Amino acid sequence: GAVVSQHPSWVICKSGTSVKIECRSLDFQATTMFWYRQFPKQSLMLMATSNEGSKATYEQGVEKDKFLINHASLTLSTLTVTSAHPEDSSFYICSANYPGTLVEQYFGPGTRLTVT
Amino acid sequence: GENVEQHPSTLSVQEGDSAVIKCTYSDSASNYFPWYKQELGKRPQLIIDIRSNVGEKKDQRIAVTLNKTAKHFSLHITETQPEDSAVYFCAARSPGNQFYFGTGTSLTVIP
Numbered sequence: 001g002a003v004v005s006q007h008p009s010w011v012i013c014k015s016g017t018s019v020k021i022e023c024r025s026l027d028f029q030a031t032t033m034f035w036y037r038q039f040p041k042q043s044l045m046l047m048a049t050s051n052e053g054s055k056a057t058y059e060q061g062v063e064k065d066k067f068l069i070n071h072a073s074l075t076l077s078t079l080t081v082t083s084a085h086p087e088d089s090s091f092y093i094c095s096a097n098y099p100g101t102l103v104e105q106y107f108g109p110g111t112r113l114t115v116t
Numbered sequence: 117g118e119n120v121e122q123h124p125s126t127l128s129v130q131e132g133d134s135a136v137i138k139c140t141y142s143d144s145a146s147n148y149f150p151w152y153k154q155e156l157g158k159r160p161q162l163i164i165d166i167r168s169n170v171g172e173k174k175d176q177r178i179a180v181t182l183n184k185t186a187k188h189f190s191l192h193i194t195e196t197q198p199e200d201s202a203v204y205f206c207a208a209r210s211p212g213n214q215f216y217f218g219t220g221t222s223l224t225v226i227p
Contacts (some may be wrong), residue, residue: 032213043205044160044217059117093159097213105150105215107159 002028002098006108013084013115021079021111023094029074030096034105035067038091050077084115118143118210122218129196130226137221139206140188148209149182149189153202154220160205164191196225 003026013019023033031052036044048069049057056069068080077096081088093110119142129135141149147168152160166173166180166189173180177196182189193200206218 034214036217041220041222043219046214046216049212049214091157095215104162105209109159110157112157 002026002096002104002106004094004096004106004108006092006094006111008111009109010112011114013113015085015115016083018080018082019084019113021081021092021094021113023077023079023096023108025075025096025106028096028098030077031074031099033071033077033094033096035069035077035079036093036095038093038110040091044093047079052077081113084113086115089113089115118146118208118214118216120206120208120216120218122206122221124221125219126222126224128224128226131196131198133196135191135193135196135200135223135225137191137204137206137223138188139190139208139218140186141208141216142187143208143210144184144187145211146208147211149180150207150209150215151178151180151191152205152207152217154205155202163204193223196223198225198227201225 005024007022033050035047038044047062050069050071052071058064071077094108095105098104122139150165153163154160164178166182177194179192204221207215
């Protein structure tokens with residue numbers, strides 16, 4: 001099946017710094033990618049839809065200036081958590097739509113962010 | 117946006133028994149309903165899905181039913197095994213291809 005990777009798999013940063021997470025579709029081109037956040041023992045919450053070549057669409061309640069999304073190519077979307085705070089500590093997962101008539105969604109392995 | 121509710125939040129069954137998890141959705145335009153199994157710290161794994169033009173789908177011990185009129189869908193696992201223990205999420209896909217997830221069900225199969 002299609003492969004989506006994320007980098008890094010885990011990161012620890014100090015409060016006030018910024019962290020960039022990459023999401024790559026390895027064997028297909030994804031015009032649309034999605035970013036989710038998952039707190040411990042909770043569900044995946046859709047943060048934003050990342051569209052190649054245009055601005056991301058953010059879900060209600062998600063701060064676009066804090067969570068910067070760039071989808072510069074058909075295989076790469078990045079999420080930058082700016083001025084991170086401990087409450088931003090979470091599991092961040094991306095996904096990509098596989099193009100074609102059967103629009104399936106493939107998840108990356110996730111990135112564990114810990115802000116100290 | 118779409119709102120997906122899922123019940124129960126926790127479920128314990130004896131090995132060999134059946135498990136049923138139910139979800140409701142709010143947007144009648146949602147057209148695809150996948151179920152995911154997630155183990156701790158890992159990505160969700162698709163286990164079965166159903167499209168809005170189908171009422172039921174089965175894959176070995178797993179089945180999903182969809183009632184479009186009532187806007188609810190259910191996951192049925194028969195002959196449960198300890199390895200079925202995990203957190204299960206339902207999801208609904210909006211016409212814009214966004215996926216909205218239910219709150220999750222922690223399933224424990226007791227040997």
